[in-house]
Amino acid sequence: MRGRPRDPGVEARIAAAALTIYGDQGWAGFNFEAVARAADVSRDSLYRRWKDRRELLVAAMSRVEPPPTPVDGLSLRDTLLRTALSSLERYLAPGGNALLRLYVEAPQDPELLELFHREVITPAVRRTRQLVRDAIEAGHLPADANPTAIIDSVFGAVLMHVVATPAELRPKMIEQAEEYVTEVVDLTLRGAHYDDGR
Numbered sequence: 389m390r391g392r393p394r395d396p397g398v399e400a401r402i403a404a405a406a407l408t409i410y411g412d413q414g415w416a417g418f419n420f421e422a423v424a425r426a427a428d429v430s431r432d433s434l435y436r437r438w439k440d441r442r443e444l445l446v447a448a449m450s451r452v453e454p455p456p457t458p459v460d461g462l463s464l465r466d467t468l469l470r471t472a473l474s475s476l477e478r479y480l481a482p483g484g485n486a487l488l489r490l491y492v493e494a495p496q497d498p499e500l501l502e503l504f505h506r507e508v509i510t511p512a513v514r515r516t517r518q519l520v521r522d523a524i525e526a527g528h529l530p531a532d533a534n535p536t537a538i539i540d541s542v543f544g545a546v547l548m549h550v551v552a553t554p555a556e557l558r559p560k561m562i563e564q565a566e567e568y569v570t571e572v573v574d575l576t577l578r579g580a581h582y583d584d585g586r
Contacts, residue, residue, distance in 0.1 A: 402427045402434065403448040407483030410445055415493050415500075418445065442500045446507050449490065452478050463584045464523040465577055471516070472542050473569045479550040480562060488551065513539070528584050541576040 405426035410418045418441055424431045438444040462470075478484050494501040520535035549568060553561045561568070 398427075398429060398433065399437070400451070402429060402437075402444075403451045404483060406444055406448040407452065407486040410448075411483050411486035411489055414489055415497070420444070442497075442503055445486075445490070445500070446503045449487065449504065449508050452481075452483070452487070464519055464528060465573060465582065465584060467519055468542055468573045468577075469569060472546050472573060473566060475543060476546050476550065476565050476569060479547070480558070480565075488547075523582070523584075528582055530581050533580050538576055538580055541579075542573055545572045545576075 402423060406418075406423045409422050409426055413422075420431050420434045420441060423444065424434055434444060438447060479487060490504060494504050516539050517535040520529070520533070520538055523529045524531060524533055524535075546569065549561070
């Protein structure tokens with residue numbers, strides 16, 4: 389007989405607590421006890437779901453960094469706009485600094501790095517590259533267009549924008565987020581000779 393289904397509300401609460409604690413305290417302060425306390429759940433609730441803190445952190449990351457989902461009828465430009473703006477908003481949301489911290493700390497822990505890439509980074513990159521390849525096959529980009537360069541130009545710019553903007557300018561950055569992302573995407577696609585036929 390199967391047990392009760394997991395409560396998605398509990399998992400969302402755990403993920404939010406995990407991202408906040410890791411973002412604030414880093415790997416040194418990240419453990420099941422701290423997350424359970426912040427999420428107001430028992431440690432057993434965590435151990436039933438994840439075998440260790442690496443799995444817990446990466447599972448939390450995968451909830452906030454899902455691969456882009458193609459939408460029928462949506463152009464590459466519109467998909468990049470939507471995905472890049474969503475990425476910028478995630479960096480600025482509560483717990484968003486956890487993503488920035490993980491990029492720095494993960495290389496120091498080979499197991500964490502491998503898990504993070506397998507579960508979060510690789511699926512997102514593959515999906516986004518496929519969107520660019522689809523645009524090439526549809527004739528919207530030249531045959532020699534470089535998917536990696538296009539992706540790095542857009543999402544690297546978003547990441548750099550968040551990292552390089554001082555705290556006192558963050559309200560303005562948030563206010564102008566859509567305008568900035570639009571400029572980055574259009575500049576990138578113009579350089580790649582994108583033409584969606586409009």
